[in-house]
Amino acid sequence: MGSVALRNIRKSYGPVEVLHGIDLDIQDGEFTVLVGPSGCGKSTLLRSIAGLETITGGDICIDETVINSLAPKERNIAMVFQNYALYPHMSVAKNMGFSLRLAKESPSEINRKVNAAAEILDLTNLLDRYPRQLSGGQRQRVAMGRAIVRDPKVFLFDEPLSNLDAKLRVQMRSEIKELHQRLKTTTVYVTHDQIEAMTMADRIVVMRGGQVEQIGTPLELYDRPASVFVAGFIGSPSMNFIAATARDDGLLLDTDESLGKTPVALANGRGVIAGFRPEDIRLSDTGVSAKVALIEPTGAETQLVLRTGENSIVMTTRDRISLSPGDPVHFSISEGKLHCFDAESERALSGAV
Amino acid sequence: MLRSDRLLAYAMILPVVIAVVAFVVGPTYNVATLSLTQVVMGQERGFGTLGNFRALAADPVFGLVLQNTAIWILGGTFLCVTVGLGVGTFLAIDSRMTGWLRALILLPWVLPDVVTAMAWKWMLHGQVGILGQTLQSSGLTEGTVSFLGDPDLVMWMLVIVLIWRKMPLVALILCAAIRSVPDDQLEAARMDGANAVERFRFVTLPNIAFSLTAVTVISMIWITAEFALPWIMTGGGPANASQIMATYIYQQSFEFFNWGVASAMSVINLFMLATIVALYLYVNRRSWASEESK
Numbered sequence: 115m116g117s118v119a120l121r122n123i124r125k126s127y128g129p130v131e132v133l134h135g136i137d138l139d140i141q142d143g144e145f146t147v148l149v150g151p152s153g154c155g156k157s158t159l160l161r162s163i164a165g166l167e168t169i170t171g172g173d174i175c176i177d178e179t180v181i182n183s184l185a186p187k188e189r190n191i192a193m194v195f196q197n198y199a200l201y202p203h204m205s206v207a208k209n210m211g212f213s214l215r216l217a218k219e220s221p222s223e224i225n226r227k228v229n230a231a232a233e234i235l236d237l238t239n240l241l242d243r244y245p246r247q248l249s250g251g252q253r254q255r256v257a258m259g260r261a262i263v264r265d266p267k268v269f270l271f272d273e274p275l276s277n278l279d280a281k282l283r284v285q286m287r288s289e290i291k292e293l294h295q296r297l298k299t300t301t302v303y304v305t306h307d308q309i310e311a312m313t314m315a316d317r318i319v320v321m322r323g324g325q326v327e328q329i330g331t332p333l334e335l336y337d338r339p340a341s342v343f344v345a346g347f348i349g350s351p352s353m354n355f356i357a358a359t360a361r362d363d364g365l366l367l368d369t370d371e372s373l374g375k376t377p378v379a380l381a382n383g384r385g386v387i388a389g390f391r392p393e394d395i396r397l398s399d400t401g402v403s404a405k406v407a408l409i410e411p412t413g414a415e416t417q418l419v420l421r422t423g424e425n426s427i428v429m430t431t432r433d434r435i436s437l438s439p440g441d442p443v444h445f446s447i448s449e450g451k452l453h454c455f456d457a458e459s460e461r462a463l464s465g466a467v
Numbered sequence: 468m469l470r471s472d473r474l475l476a477y478a479m480i481l482p483v484v485i486a487v488v489a490f491v492v493g494p495t496y497n498v499a500t501l502s503l504t505q506v507v508m509g510q511e512r513g514f515g516t517l518g519n520f521r522a523l524a525a526d527p528v529f530g531l532v533l534q535n536t537a538i539w540i541l542g543g544t545f546l547c548v549t550v551g552l553g554v555g556t557f558l559a560i561d562s563r564m565t566g567w568l569r570a571l572i573l574l575p576w577v578l579p580d581v582v583t584a585m586a587w588k589w590m591l592h593g594q595v596g597i598l599g600q601t602l603q604s605s606g607l608t609e610g611t612v613s614f615l616g617d618p619d620l621v622m623w624m625l626v627i628v629l630i631w632r633k634m635p636l637v638a639l640i641l642c643a644a645i646r647s648v649p650d651d652q653l654e655a656a657r658m659d660g661a662n663a664v665e666r667f668r669f670v671t672l673p674n675i676a677f678s679l680t681a682v683t684v685i686s687m688i689w690i691t692a693e694f695a696l697p698w699i700m701t702g703g704g705p706a707n708a709s710q711i712m713a714t715y716i717y718q719q720s721f722e723f724f725n726w727g728v729a730s731a732m733s734v735i736n737l738f739m740l741a742t743i744v745a746l747y748l749y750v751n752r753r754s755w756a757s758e759e760s761k
Contacts (some may be wrong), residue, residue, distance in 0.1 A: 165657075187659070196651070199655035211657050212669070260655075260659070
């Protein structure tokens with residue numbers, strides 16, 4: 115058991131409030147990812163759950179029990195730090211068994227638990243090594259091992275993969291996910307990398323400026339972003355945004371060309387922000403006219419930058435392209451893939467919520 | 468090409484080699500030979516004798532000197548480092564007050580030896596010392612206490628003044644080391660359930676082990692070399708009760724002109740110090756920092 119509930123969490127440093135009332139419910143066993151740009155408060159929120167930061171207002175509950183005033187060790191939570199935070203003077207086994215040793219468990223019991231965790235993480239051969247003798251990925255696994263041996267109610271991960279190189283990151287990503295599927299421990303994972311969020315999460319919490327922007331499953335966020343921010347943050351390359359005007363049931367650019375049908379009924383002449391994903395663009399004979407500005411083949415797919423008037427539009431296609439920069443093209447957007455956001459509030463006018 | 472590079476390299480370090488030979492090896496050799504030379508009233512009388520060492524062994528004062536030196540060096544170093552560690556830990560706390568204290572604490576360190584010694588000598592004076600008078604007027608003691616006149620007390624008084632003088636730098640060095648302990652390790656320890664004492668024992672202490680060793684060895688060398696403080700405050704008295712190696716060597720050479728005996732003591736002193744430092748480094752490298760001693 116290990117459900118987490120956050121009720122109106124506020125945190126201030128002096129007069130500066132960095133968390134403006136966060137509400138969040140995390141089910142037992144769920145893998146939740148907090149994602150957002152630097153300074154959005156995601157790490158602060160995580161550290162508040164851990165008890166390393168005191169919150170200024172609100173309640174943190176684990177299994178319906180308010181734990182605001184409990185010390186970190188009494189919360190039954192384990193945390194994996196960005197820089198691993200291994201004790202350099204202790205061997206891998208001592209690192210992993212440290213919490214048990216502090217809890218005055220018997221040496222044989224510590225040994226058994228450490229070995230079990232090492233087994234899971236494939237660290238058995240490394241138990242006698244010291245952190246300085248390990249590679250980045252191995253250190254990361256030891257840090258996870260240290261969390262596992264305690265069998266906590268909740269795992270917290272604070273950007274655990276950001277110090278690894280790209281290839282290792284992908285590998286560790288799947289290892290962590292696999293580990294979660296095996297242990298089924300409630301997990302809160304902080305990252306600024308939307309791909310990590312998309313690939314690992316059961317549910318993603320997008321944060322911005324100390325507030326929750328949207329909560330949902332990865333595909334919900336992708337298909338029905340609640341705001342321009344979420345739409346732009348999730349997905350790579352990110353969504354194209356373009357100013358448009360509603361006319362009859364179509365969205366028109368300033369060049370009077372039609373992007374397609376409005377996803378929701380809009381008043382005639384209302385200015386909105388139209389959004390569409392790079393992979394939802396098709397080159398066609400009719401549609402919006404544009405010029406090819408840049409072609410970037412990546413192998414599996416090709417990225418094109420199109421220019422129409424003032425706007426640059428990124429599209430991706432799996433077709434092989436025989437165009438060259440400067441060629442005139444027309445494009446259209448796949449049916450039902452057009453998003454519409456209020457020009458002022460930048461909230462979605464269609465799709466999610 | 469390679470050969471000339473190597474010659475050039477030797478030529479470049481030659482000045483340092485000469486300087487070390489001239490200023491370190493030379494005098495050491497000189498003292499060593501002198502310790503094996505019979506000297507009477509400043510006149511050399513024959514080389515190749517162990518007479519100086521025999522004279523020391525027979526000297527009843529020398530036993531007392533060794534005992535006092537042990538208090539001075541071992542007690543002084545131990546207290547200097549432990550008190551320094553305590554103060555350093557306190558100073559490592561982030562607050563406005565500790566910021567000021569960190570600057571102020573160096574004050575004892577920048578004062579000249581002679582000033583420190585004279586100031587403390589008068590403060591501890593048997594009749595007119597402010598400490599003794601305060602104790603008397605507050606009724607804690609019947610009369611004034613002659614801190615430096617009491618053979619049982621004088622050595623420890625010297626050690627206290629020594630710590631007052633040497634501890635601040637130790638505290639500052641350890642404070643800097645403590646402040647550089649990675650926060651995430653301390654936080655990880657908190658998550659692991661370590662209380663403040665356990666965090667200090669299992670995270671802070673191992674992380675500052677290197678600084679702690681260095682500072683211990685350095686203090687020991689400082690304290691061994693410290694001469695002005697005890698000499699000015701007590702001159703080895705009363706009745707040799709505070710005579711230590713440094714002052715006794717001085718007395719033997721510059722008051723009694725027993726160069727040979729003084730040199731013999733210097734040699735003993737050097738070996739003692741080298742042994743202690745070597746032992747300490749050996750023990751330290753092998754065990755306690757790396758948790759594996761258990």
